[in-house]
Amino acid sequence: MSILVAMALAEAAGAITVNVGNVRNSRGRVIVDICTQDKFLKDNCPYHGEAPARAGTTTVTVANVPAGEFAAQAFHDENNSGEVDRALFGIPKEGIGFSRDARIRMSPPKWRDAVFTHRPQAEVIHFDLRYMMGASGPARSGR
Secondary structure, three states, X not given: OOHHHHHHHHHXXXXXXXXXXXXXXXXXXXXXXXXXXXXXXXXXXXXXXXXEOOOEEEEEEEEEEEOEEEEEEEEEEOOOOOOOOEOHHHOEOOOEEEHHHOOOXXXXXXXXXXXXXXXXXXXXXXXXXXXXXXXXXXXXXXX
């Protein structure tokens, strides 16, 4: 690959920084996948990032994402298993969340509710995790 082609490819991609809120504790890590429509809600999304969990908000940066339409999916891997632990009927035991804070109503969200357009430059998005079991986010003082 020539240097000019490599430079053009680098300019056509930008990092997506994801501020994942409502992380209930500092155990494990927060994993974020940036997915194309055909990979959404699957385990093999083409762009991936992770960071040690921080109660409250954890920031995860996913580098070199080309311009296009994507949806982000994240989970709080509290036990470092590398996958979302599930209870009876497939209910997630760990926090999960989606771009645009797409709602989870008796099933995962639809693509149209989570999709966003990424331009070829650095971008910051934010969404919160939802916990279906156990405590729901960090303890708050004064409440």
